[in-house]
Amino acid sequence: MTNAVTAVPPAPSAEALAHFEKSFAFETDCWDVHQAMQSDDPGFVLLDVRGPDAFAEGHVPGARHLMHGKIVGSKLRDDPEGTLYVVYCAGPHCNGAARAAVRLAGLGRPVKVMPGGITGWIDEGFALETGAAEAAA
Template sequence: MTTTTDTSAIPEDNPVLRVPPASAAEAVAYFRASLTFHADVSDVAAALAVGGDAGFVVIDSRSTESWDQGHVPGAVHLPTALIPEQAERLLDKAVPVVTYCWGPGCNGGTRAALALASLGYRVKEMLGGIEYWIREGFEVETWQGRERRAADPLTAPAGAECGC
């Protein structure tokens, strides 16, 4: 496959290429940086499934009512508003933290990550939040125990790895 760098051949009304893509070097820097700040639910689940020390702690930054509806097994409940007063009691600054909230339409995990980073913690945000955790068919924990819903075939290929 060949690509062109001649932008004169691109129609002015092309909404995708109206602003040209970054150079390869700029793209490498951007996407590498993105991966330093984010983890997806499948990667978090795979790391936790190995057992033992995953090398990070998962923080659920939602309200108590939301936490009670179901959360990532083994996660620590630390609502964003309580981070300044409780983080040092609950977390070790030497251990990376992965935050999450509801889902892609919510920036609560981002706000929690910012609050923790401001206190000196190394943080990643789990993309998709608890919504995609559940949609991909991973177990959630409630006060009644663990439960698993069927995976959404639009987010998790049935019986196959996504290949990413």
């Protein structure tokens, strides 16, 4: 029986393996970010790229606030050139994290997206922090 799932055949296993292995270079999940953020040096800067009101209402503990439209080189000058950024927005229905990733990559900065965003974070049962962001220079 043919349906929307079976109408297009799956990729050969070797192609599927290469595709899914490569996806880890572009994204990470909420669980892995949570685990890494428990250490003194997670190895990345976590950026919440939503608006200031959303950030104040609740954000991932330890995240910095920098709206995706405000990502410019001068805002990153205190971070070494090879700093990895992990970006997130509201959740899977929001493309703000992808927009932030485009801007960071365009600046030559390493970046990964946390696709679940705040929605995924909450779904995992992780706590949020509240409060306004510090003013960026």
